[in-house]
Amino acid sequence: MNKKVLTIGDVMMRLSTQGNERFLQANSYNVVFGGAEANVAVSLAQWDIDAYHMTVFPDHDLGMTAIRYLRQVGVKTDHIFFGPGRLGLYFLENGAMQRPSKIIYDRFDSAFANFEGKGLDWIKMLEGVDCFHWTGITPALSQNAADMLLEALKAAKNLGVLVSGDINYRRNLWQYGKGPLDIMPELIRYTDVIVAGLTDFENCMDIIEPDYEDACRQAMKDFPQLKYITTTERNSISASHNQLQGWLWNGKEILKSKNYDMPHIVDRIGGGDAYMAGLIYGMLHFPDQTALEFATSASVLKHSIVGDANLVTKEEVLDLMKGENVGRLLR
Helix, strand or coil, X not given: CCCEEEEECCCEEEEEECCCCCHHHCCCEEEEEECHHHHHHHHHHHCCCEEEEEEEEECCHHHHHHHHHHHHCCCECCCEEEECCECCEEEEECCECCECXXXXXXXXXXXXXXXCCCCCCHHHHCCCCCEEEEECHHHHHCHXXXXXXXXXXXXXXXXXXXXXXXXXXXXXXXXXXXXXXXXXXXXXXXXXXEECCHHHHHHHHCCCCCCHHHHHHHHHHHCCCCCEEEEEEEEEEECCEEEXXXXXXXXXXXXXXXXXXXXXXXXXXXXXXXXXXXXXXHHHHCCHHHHHHHHHHHHHHHCCCCCCCCCCCHHHHHHHHHCCCCCCCCC
């Protein structure tokens, strides 16, 4: 029987300049849909996971187009609702060489942020779910979203569902009168696996440590239910040339993946989401070190895919892990 995963979060329309054009040069934009949590669901759907996404779309043609996109890439949309508000947007200018990429967000007052979530049967929605995934973006959008997420996390914990959270701190999103330290610690207390860098530890958990391993130790002391803490170590040589390695703290030591060189990046947006999806898949199927290698390989392959989502197969990820069929012409 396939594993089942539920993700929750806002979905936006992404508008990207053509090629490496700057915003000042653009006369047209490429359109795709994406969101940190939905990107995780899309990845998992490619690997024979029953991936469900919970969100809210505006009840007009753009909302219907977004839900059609999720269905086309295999995500199950049983828990998607419609409500007042708008579809969030973000604009992407792809960098090249030493010029960095640039993103402009236009996502406030979205249908998801406005949704109160009252009356949702989270016990039923989480029935049979092996992993529930959230990110720090959701509670940063609105008090409604934060309250809804907390209710979902409590239900997941009561059901014994594995909970993963990418607690990524986005300073510009916290605009409704609360800060991350007002909201995030309680959410983290219902979470088993977190993605966190040193900045996230400080801003979301009030842990200030210059050393990553020390920060992980303090996090597990303050939040004893945590089972794993993970991050990626990225070396940005240029906008189109990065190196990537995955780190996983298991409560005793930091496991590290193979370090990958990525000299010709096509699109780095969604690389972290691909990593998280790979880690979820790995934890549901493999030992810790293999799960970490799967996650990192999945993220590396995402850098070769245009758009937010990692449209690669499980076999392609496993081949990269083993160093097979790398860059070959497959017939």
